[in-house]
Amino acid sequence: MGSKYYDIDAILTDAQKIPCTFEVDVAGLGYLDGNDNNDMKAGTKLELPLWLAEVLAVSERLGTETFIHTNLPHALSAPVMNALKANPLSVNLRELAMHFYALGERMVNLVEDAEEELVDTLSDTFRQRVIEIADHAVNPRGALGEGSDFLNGLEESERQVFRAAHDSSKAMKGWRAEKK
């Protein structure tokens, strides 16, 4: 992780839950699933935080099998991706995941299939949404007016873009005002 060690957004991304399926029995790990003093059975499905899922999914045990198999979280599931393809502006990303793109970026490395499609959908979504975000940041149309639903649905990195665009446009207005 290196430079990301103190990055609060990276830490919060790590904490997001991923649906996982155990592929092998693990002794004494039953407490993760809520039953103490039991072993984790193969085939158990549960949600694990990304930092744990990542390690278990890639670490190999005695040859080829891994501890768990990861599935895409709801935020990156096919229905959501289809909705994003249809209209990137209509989806509330914040409700799906606070760090939506960061989650996608990490999950791409864990799923084998449809990797390119996932990346393309995410990058198209981001591209189209940021232009809209910049519009709202530069020309506010009232706090409760048009577009407030969209702005409430921004995930974290989109909010940072909004803030940057808003601040620079505000600085410009301030500079022009002091000249008058």
Added chain:
Amino acid sequence: MDMALPHQHLTPQEVAFICESELITIVPRQRLDALNLISINTRPLVPPQRAEVPLWLAVFLRKQKRCNIVPPDWLTVDNLDRLVKEESVSAAFSQMPWRWMEVAEILLDACPDDLNGPADIALHIRTLRELRQAKIRAGLADQINSSYIKINNLGLMEVCEIRPWVGKVVDGLRKIEGETGSAAARKRKEEADEDEDEDMYDDDL
């Protein structure tokens, strides 16, 4: 925290401050001996001979009514009129001086009386800015991506205005696309590989 740390990007005030070391022509009203400044040694000012001095000095002398500023050639109603027309017809950005916005604002503020038709000039500058902002928006919507963005003929102030957020977007896209790369980049690579394959095939023949 914003206040305590230096800004990551130039603020409009900083851009305007840098602009003030540009040279501008003045007509002095009073004699003034040569000044040995850190950035420049001015020649003695002798009215009514024109002289070139840094913009900040010109503004300073103008405020004390010791000189008149000769506005640059492009800052006239006729020329701006032409630029506004050009800007609204053409899809490309019309050629403006690198520091057009700063120079115009500073001169409109410091010496409206030295300009010919300051109200019209202010209006045209405003119109130009709005037209160009709309074009910047359209241009970015069209081509923003993780590798590069090309927009010709933007002024320094315009670049500084979009840089903070466009930089974040480009970074974000680069993270999202990661090792997979953008669809466009993959396509280019595939085509390049195909060409290579064909070349090898030719060699075999």
